[in-house]
Structures are given as structure tokens and as C-alpha cells.
Amino acid sequence: xxxxxxxxxxxxxxxVVTGAAGLVGQNLVLMLRERGYRHIVAIDKxxxxxxxxxxxxxxxxxxxxxxxxxxxxEAEFQGAAGAVVLHAQITGLTAAPFLRNNVxxxxxxxxxxxxxxxxxxxxxxxxxxxxxxxxxxxxxxxTQERMFLDSGLPGCVLRxxxxxxxxxxxxxxxxxxxxRKMPVxxxxxxxxxxxxxxxxxxxxxxxxxxxxxxxxxxxxxxVGHERADYVDIIRRIRTALRLRRPLVHVPVPxxxxxxxxxxxxxxxxxxxxxxxxxLTAGDDFTGVDMRATFGFDPTPLTxxxxxxxxxxxxxxxxxERAD
Numbered sequence: 395x396x397x398x399x400x401x402x403x404x405x406x407x408x409x410v411v412t413g414a415a416g417l418v419g420q421n422l423v424l425m426l427r428e429r430g431y432r433h434i435v436a437i438d439k440x441x442x443x444x445x446x447x448x449x450x451x452x453x454x455x456x457x458x459x460x461x462x463x464x465x466x467x468e469a470e471f472q473g474a475a476g477a478v479v480l481h482a483q484i485t486g487l488t489a490a491p492f493l494r495n496n497v498x499x500x501x502x503x504x505x506x507x508x509x510x511x512x513x514x515x516x517x518x519x520x521x522x523x524x525x526x527x528x529x530x531x532x533x534x535x536x537t538q539e540r541m542f543l544d545s546g547l548p549g550c551v552l553r554x555x556x557x558x559x560x561x562x563x564x565x566x567x568x569x570x571x572x573x574r575k576m577p578v579x580x581x582x583x584x585x586x587x588x589x590x591x592x593x594x595x596x597x598x599x600x601x602x603x604x605x606x607x608x609x610x611x612x613x614x615x616x617v618g619h620e621r622a623d624y625v626d627i628i629r630r631i632r633t634a635l636r637l638r639r640p641l642v643h644v645p646v647p648x649x650x651x652x653x654x655x656x657x658x659x660x661x662x663x664x665x666x667x668x669x670x671x672x673l674t675a676g677d678d679f680t681g682v683d684m685r686a687t688f689g690f691d692p693t694p695l696t697x698x699x700x701x702x703x704x705x706x707x708x709x710x711x712x713x714e715r716a717d
Contacts, residue, residue, distance in 0.1 A: 407475025
């Protein structure tokens with residue numbers, strides 16, 4: 395139960411969310427409104443995704459802005475009781491967009507938060523900072539987190555693993571859409587790659603807890619509480635969609651070659667060779683006890699997958715790719 399100060403912040407204090415129209419942001423703004431927050435500012439550079447957010451959340455202030463460039467958006471942090479830093483480049487074919495959106499934009503955002511003296515910031519990092527993977531996303535997320543910790547801004551860091559939930563344009567959402575279109579579903583290699591997917595609404599519950607309780611200088615690793623093989627996750631998605639699709643196992647080298655060929659024909663590949671390397675890297679993350687830390691029990695994986703794809707309000711919605 396939140397204390398009186400937290401309750402005042404929830405109802406009256408302004409909360410500014412960057413990258414608000416993406417996967418996490420869409421879920422977070424819905425949850426903030428569910429909990430009674432009345433003054434939310436959502437900043438993002440994707441017009442269509444901001445329009446979706448505004449349609450689903452009447453009364454939320456939406457601001458279209460590229461955070462990698464200085465602008466009027468910086469003034470939105472003035473008078474804020476809290477900020478949530480969500481913006482991130484997740485996939486891409488070159489290093490440039492990762493540097494622009496994870497490093498350059500973050501430097502400007504942290505400066506704006508500091509100038510406005512925002513009393514608390516939740517910085518959303520990633521479990522990849524602890525990963526054995528070495529790619530543009532991992533390197534720039536490590537830099538971004540270090541920038542926040544070195545900034546001296548009062549706040550905390552959350553490091554989620556692979557997430558799934560409503561509005562997903564990649565990950566489980568893309569897998570589901572691909573499965574609906576194809577007569578068979580390809581699996582790289584044996585498919586026994588352990589994953590620890592984190593349900594978006596559980597992650598948003600943790601963010602809200604941090605906004606309301608303001609733990610200073612804490613770093614929380616958030617991991618899905620169930621370990622599941624990639625191929626088993628595909629089977630659960632297939633069941634949630636009520637589909638009958640044979641799974642076809644493809645040797646990893648051939649799978650990687652097909653991904654490289656596919657990347658020649660699109661600047662927004664849904665699945666890249668780097669992501670295949672991360673999938674097969676063998677990461678095994680350890681996270682906090684969500685009940686002990688944030689006061690809620692994590693959603694069982696099958697329940698989360700069913701809610702993701704069967705919810706009549708949001709199950710069919712997906713944000714546009716931001717990269």
C-alpha cells in the first residue's frame with residue numbers, strides 16, 4: 395500500500411514519460427490511468443503510435459518530438475513529480491540509430507530532467523547490460539545506463555529481460571502475426587534456447603511502484619519468473635491463437651543466412667542475425683523477488699500469453715515499428 399505522499403503524487407503530480415508510445419509506454423500509460431494518475435505527459439517521435447495512445451487515453455498530453463534534437467519538449471519536465479525514461483532503439487542494421495536514440499537523445503533527456511529538478515526518475519535499462527551478447531543495442535544500452543548513474547539524478551534503474559504483452563510490434567507479437575500468415579513455422583536449430591520472458595503489465599506494476607515509493611540509487615533486475623524454451627513459447631503462442639501450425643526445425647547456419655538475405659530487402663527486419671546470436675547465447679539472468687520487492691506476484695507465463703492475444707480490447711493492437 396502506498397503512503398500518503400505517494401498517493402498525492404499519484405493523483406496530482408505530473409509524470410513525464412519518454413518513448414511513451416512504444417510497447418512499454420502504451421502499457422504504462424494505461425496502468426497509470428487505471429491507478430488514478432491525472433497529469434501524464436507522453437513524449438514520442440512516432441506520430442501514428444502517439445495517435446493510438448491519445449485515442450486509448452483521453453486527457454493524456456501527447457508531445458510529438460525527436461529527443462535527439464533540442465526543442466520545446468524539454469520544458470515538459472518543468473514541475474514534474476516524476477519521469478520515466480523509456481525511449482530506446484532496439485533493432486537496426488547499423489550503429490547510427492542506436493547511437494542517436496540511446497546515447498545522444500539520452501544525454502539531452504537527462505540534461506532536461508536535471509534542469510527541471512525532477513525529484514525522481516525511473517530509468518528503464520535492459521538485462522542486456524549483463525548479457526554475453528556484443529552488439530550495437532547491448533553496447534549503447536550499457537552506455538545509456540552508465541550515463542544515468544553518473545548523472546547524479548535522483549532515481550532508480552530497472553533492467554527488464556525480453557518482454558511481451560499488448561501492442562508488441564516485435565517479439566511475441568511479430569511471432570504471432572507471422573504464425574497466422576504461414577502454413578508452417580520455422581524454428582532455429584533444436585529450439586531449446588532458454589528464455590525468461592517478462593510480462594509487460596508486471597513490468598509496468600514495478601515502474602508504478604518505483605514512482606510511488608521512490609527508491610534512490612537502486613538497480614533492479616527484472617526477469618520473468620518462469621524459464622521456458624523458445625520452442626515451448628512458440629507452442630504456447632500457437633495454443634493461445636488457436637492455430638494448428640507444424641513447427642519446422644531449420645539448422646542455425648541456414649536460418650542465419652536466410653535472415654541476412656531477408657535484411658537485404660528491408661530496412662526494418664523483424665528478426666536479425668544479431669538477435670539470433672542473442673537467442674542462442676545461453677544467457678541465464680537472475681532477478682529480484684517481485685513479491686518481496688514490489689508487492690505483487692508475477693503473472694504465470696501461459697496466463698500472460700493468453701491475455702496478450704485474447705484480450706478483446708487490446709489483443710489485436712500493435713504499435714508501428716520505431717526503427
